[in-house]
Amino acid sequence: MSTNAISGTTGASNAAGTQSATAAANEASDRFLKLLVTQMQNQDPLNPMDNAQVTSQMAQISAVTGIDKLNNTVAGLGGSLAQMQMLQGASLVGRGVLLEGNKLAVNAETGAVGGGYELASAATKVQIDIVNSSGAVLGTVTQAGKPSGRQSFEWVPPEGTDTSNLTFKVTAMNNNTAVSATPLMTDLVNAINTTDGTLTLELLNGGNTAYSKVKAIA
Structure with missing residues (x-):
């Protein structure tokens, strides 16, 4: 019974952490896009940003977002592994x-x-x-x-x-x-x-x- 309680608490904690990290990643992406649009609107007409610069900056934010998603996935796997260890370890009690x-x-x-x-x-x-x-x-x-x-x-x-x-x-x-x-x-x-x-x-x-x-x- 205690194992189930531990598993439930761990699962809720992992879910909350994942949602928080996802929200933070989305917020960072929105801020980046707003800054990029503002930069393009106020760029020097005589020296505008070329396509390579825009593509490079877009690639950077995509990479950051991808890393955040990967971190969330790894964190979720780590939580699942911890729960499996607890369940397997419970069978050792008394041995x-x-x-x-x-x-x-x-x-x-x-x-x-x-x-x-x-x-x-x-x-x-x-x-x-x-x-x-x-x-x-x-x-x-x-x-x-x-x-x-x-x-x-x-x-x-x-x-x-x-x-x-x-x-x-x-x-x-x-x-x-x-x-x-x-x-x-x-x-x-x-x-x-x-x-x-x-x-x-x-x-x-x-x-x-x-x-x-x-x-x-x-």
Whole structure:
């Protein structure tokens, strides 16, 4: 229901803006024609304007009017695109997304925590350190023989461990050479909004994040 309200308001705003811009363009065209007629009526009889001059000035006003119409069309398309983004984004509410970040997600069924990472190239050994809010390492997950691309991991915390605000750090090596590893986290979409025409997701743990930063949708 709120989406329809947003769409209706946006459509009315776009229509009002288009009408205003069209009226302004028509007014400018009328002023130009009146000035041109006045100029021709008061021109020097011994040195009148030639056809090329008149044609040139008429072409200028036609070009300006055409640009105004093009701008109005683009503005209308932009408004329609924003409405489509909102409608598509509404389907993401309540769903999980994968994006860059190092916060651990808790599996409500098993109690395990997990995350992911993306390797720039293959790694013979990957070490994932589980860190609490104080910076202490609570545990370590070691993986071997991982190819380039996205990987995942899970860690089962000891009983009684506070699993809130846990983060992780990834260190990857290919024999003795360091491999770049980007941490990936999962989060839940609570709501959506648009900021300056950009679709933004309001995440449970990650705050406001641009939709363009989402790498996958659960």
